[in-house]
Amino acid sequence: MLGAKKGLNIKVAIYIEPDDDGSYHAYCPALKGLHVSGKTIEEARENARHGVMAYIASLVKHGDPLPIGIIEECREAEGSRERREFIEEMEYSPA
Numbered sequence: 001m002l003g004a005k006k007g008l009n010i011k012v013a014i015y016i017e018p019d020d021d022g023s024y025h026a027y028c029p030a031l032k033g034l035h036v037s038g039k040t041i042e043e044a045r046e047n048a049r050h051g052v053m054a055y056i057a058s059l060v061k062h063g064d065p066l067p068i069g070i071i072e073e074c075r076e077a078e079g080s081r082e083r084r085e086f087i088e089e090m091e092y093s094p095a
Contacts (some may be wrong), residue, residue: 007091010056010066014048014086016041029068031055041084049088056092 016026019037023043028034028051036051059066076093 008056009089009091010052011087011089012052014045014052014088015084016044016084016086018082022081026077028052028055029093045086045088049090052090053092057094060092089094 003015012028012030014026014028016024019025024038024041026036026038026044028048031052034048034051034055036044036047038047056066058064
């Protein structure tokens with residue numbers, strides 16, 4: 001089928017930790033530099049999902065390679081403060 005757009009299924013680990021000011025910090029170790037925050041865990045998670053999609057869109061737009069093994073094993077770091085981990089399954093569809 002010519003001209004059909006195909007989506008890209010990705011899985012990425014999102015870690016969320018409480019910040020000192022009462023907000024939450026979310027980051028994705030597989031996507032270097034992706035750090036966001038939110039007033040609640042849910043807001044930080046949603047902001048991270050949007051950040052992942054923007055990150056992937058930028059890689060595709062500029063012809064950069066996607067990280068190999070975009071999902072990595074989630075492990076609790078020693079001394080972490082109530083860190084939560086989520087595995088997000090998303091589909092990226094080029095606009």
